[in-house]
Amino acid sequence: METFVQTLVSGILIGGLYAIIGIGMTLIMGVLNIINLAHGQILMLSMYITWVLWTYFGIDPYIAIFITIPIVFFIAEGISKFLLHPLMGKDSILPENQVLMTVGIGMVLVELARVIFSSDYKSVQTSYTNKSWYLGTISFNTPLTIAFIISIIMTVGLFLFLTKTDTGRSVRATAQDKSAAALMGISTGKITVLTYGLGSALDAAAGSLLLPIYYLYPDVGPLFTVKAFVITILGGLGSTVGAIFGGLILGLAETFGATYISMGYRDAIGLIIFLLVLVFFPGGLKRFTKV
Amino acid sequence: MKKYLLLEKREWIILGGAALAPWIFGFSPYFQGLLILVLMWVVLGNSWNLLAGYTGQVSFGHAAFFGIGAYAAAIPYHHFKISPWWGLLTGGLAAVILGYFLGKLVFRLRGPYFALGTLASGEILRLLFGEEEWLTNGHNGILYMTTFISKIPYYYLILFIAMGSLVAVKVIMKSKLGFYFLSIREDQEAAEALGIDTTKYKNIALAISSFFAGLAGAFYMIYMGFVDPEVVFALHNISILTILVGIIGGVGTIWGPAVGALIMVFIQELFRSSFFGVGPQWVSQLHSLVFGALVVVMILYLAGGVVGDWDIIRKKFGKKRVEGQG
Amino acid sequence: MKRIIAISFALFMLLNLIGCAKDDNSSIKIGVLLPLTGAMAKFGEMEKNSFELARIEINAAGGVKGRDLVFVYEDDTGKPDVGRMGMEKLITVDKVPMITGGYSSSVTFAAAQVAQKYRVPFLVNTGSVDKITEPESFDLKISDADKFYIYRLNPPVSEYASGLEGFLKNLASVETAIIFHENTTFGTNGAKAFAISCERLGIEVFEIDSYTEGTVDFKPLLLKVKEQKPDLVYMISYVMDAALLMKQSKELRLSPKLFVGAGAGYTMPAYRENAGIASEKTISATLWHQSLPVPGATDYYNAYIAKYDDKSPPDYHGVEAYAAAYVVKDAIERAQDFKSASIKTALDGTDMMTAFGPVKFIAYDAKINQNKMETYVVQWINGNLELIWPKHLAKVEAVYPIDWNAEWK
Known part of the structure; x- marks a missing residue:
């Protein structure tokens, strides 16, 4: 019983972190209609910024969020404006050119990190990295709990932004039907550029939250890119609520799978769920949530 | 243009040049090794190009076929000491069988979903082959003392396979089959409306494509003498690099993957070896960075690849003569 | 195009010759x-x-x-x-x-x-x-x-634990063990070898589990320790995994009698740096220690x-x-x-x-x-890696039994 509860707690906490990575991806996939294979690399970028801020300036990773978000937002805006957007109207043999562009961008980001920081593993040691709190015999990792709470706050904020503001509504309209949105007078070009920045900014927050829990090296990204698109497909394209549940489901499935089936197949569990949803349940959780 | 046994004169010259290549340049095994690598990527690039470039099914999981081909050569050796050379027969076949089952799953998907589906399939296989130690020896990998020290036999073997894949793609694309493939790429609904059984032809494209990828995998085992799931099922180093070879050379062109493979291997090696030892040491750090940047620039300005956009390149460099690609 | 290739090949060959000439x-x-x-x-x-x-x-x-x-x-x-x-x-x-x-x-x-x-x-x-x-x-x-x-x-890895065997023989209270290893050649073979050592020592091995290098959350693995309560947890990992394993063990308040590493990550300074206090009093097999009487x-x-x-x-x-x-x-x-x-x-x-x-x-x-050579046992004591076995060479007494609650305060 204790094992079960502890597994549940670990799964939910890690799921919260996955969710925030997934929300960024779901926005990008929903609005731009591309698979952002550079998502993990953007996360890595934000982790390095956080690491530099902590190591050289002594800025706490949680405060660093306020710095990484704008930096990453502007970098992503630049990527989107100068590298992805120009491909939209272009005639090419394969419609997947934008996806391949994100592969190229990801490669450049990884290699830049490798040139600047070398392949060494980096980590931050703050006063709370080794802390945890307890409820009876069940332990809650402190940085994971903080990450979970911040994820929830950010998700609620994003949800309000998407439902209550004009820009947010435009983002949602573009995600649902680009041509209809354009007919309604929405500048879909601007919205797509903005969305890439917004999605990446969420990713940046996730990076700052992840660093105290995990460690950092240039190739850290792909692991999380895969998790992000599993969540996106699970939750349904462009659905924030779906992504939250998608993240939690993935976190729980992985943790329970690892506890009760096999630790070695931990990463395979998510992929199998993903493939099954993709093939047999297209649309994912969005079918139920509709948002 | 006059043809001699399926190939044009120009192509015979290239083939002749390729056949002599290992003998010039001082017979350096290091240089021969690079050429072998180029040819292996030609096979993989061609394989991907047939499915993605000509049929429009952009696979992000070609490592699955490459890996299964390599293991088809390695597993019988590991368990029964059967020579991996038999993999040249079984490797392609195993990949076709895998392709048949994967096709049942992923051909239900379109566009980006197809890409994600194939990507996930490749990754699942990588994890599976790493965990099922009783069959695959897991992460220990399978080692085999290679047959020849000289690289020459391997060079001609892979040259033969590479030419085979080139000729196969060329012949197919000139046939009715090629027409069906292109019609699926251009507009699947329209193709169906015309009465083309798209599922059938997609499966045929996948079968041919996976056959060559599997063959390349079996060759890898024979030549390198070592397989390990992280190497042969690698997402970045196999699946994605295969795509980039196609993109750089030219998607949907006969010679595109060959040119792409040549550029990819030599640019990476040029930087990795710090301009063959004469440049400063730090240059070697840049090998993947330069290649990544090249990919970005190519997609932005020459989406058709070197071969596909050859006319544009010519014009940019001031040459008037415009010629169709071969 | 052909000319470009020809020129680049010629250049390449020239450079290659220069490289060989020195x-x-x-x-x-x-x-x-x-x-x-x-x-x-x-x-x-x-x-x-x-x-x-x-x-x-x-x-x-x-x-x-x-x-x-x-x-x-x-x-x-x-x-x-x-x-x-x-x-x-x-x-x-x-x-x-x-x-x-x-x-x-x-x-x-x-x-x-x-x-x-x-x-x-x-x-x-x-x-x-x-x-x-x-x-x-x-x-x-x-x-x-x-x-x-x-x-x-x-x-070879099968002899890494030979020193450890001697050390464990003296601790009659260690009767059960769990082995965790990364799923690499080093990990799987090390785990097999230690399982054989355990057999020789009469230690019952509850379970041997593997994980993938770079795992974020080891709790599903570590919960097995909480459930089955072995006396000894043996781990084969490189540095970063080693540090995360111990950090999360501390978080789950696991309390086996011993945490033992199989060398590799567990003797590295980077392990101490990353795991912090969670590395304290962990034991590891080692092949050498600076205090050995070797010239x-x-x-x-x-x-x-x-x-x-x-x-x-x-x-x-x-x-x-x-x-x-x-x-x-x-x-x-x-x-x-x-x-x-x-x-x-x-x-x-x-x-x-x-x-x-x-x-x-x-x-x-x-x-x-x-x-062929002997192997030794070390323990992290107050942030220093100290030789604790074999006894006649050790300058520091092994800390045992260990009160994890006090160590991890």
């Missing part, structure tokens, strides 16, 4: 294969530092046969295929007569095959999976010592700290590299000429003392060209 008689080049980037770069860096330390000492003392010793480093990035290509480059492009280094088991094993194929002696100093010095894995027989070009300075051990330790960083002192990986450099020097000095075959013959006759311990390549069981 063959002088003032130095002797020896290849070193190490992971200098990637997940194992921390180990590679320590070994490279140690090779350089030895090289400077050797050259300052007159070099080898009047020539300067030069190490040509090749980065294997921790990947077997890259390691094989690096090995081939060392042999065919740099034309070195001998190679040393070899860090991770899988890379070393895959690369050894290349050395064997080209008949260039390869002195392995860290790669530890047993099959590296077993001629059977290279299609040779035990009687083929004259054809076998692989030599190994360090003991040169303490000198090496102090020289390393003085030359490099006083915050990250070397562990057994460093001294393995340092000793390998001296074995290389010794073999070349005794060889008739600078050719691979002569160096191989000289290596067969190696019988010397190094800072790592005595080195002599012998044949036993299924192995040939293997150096």
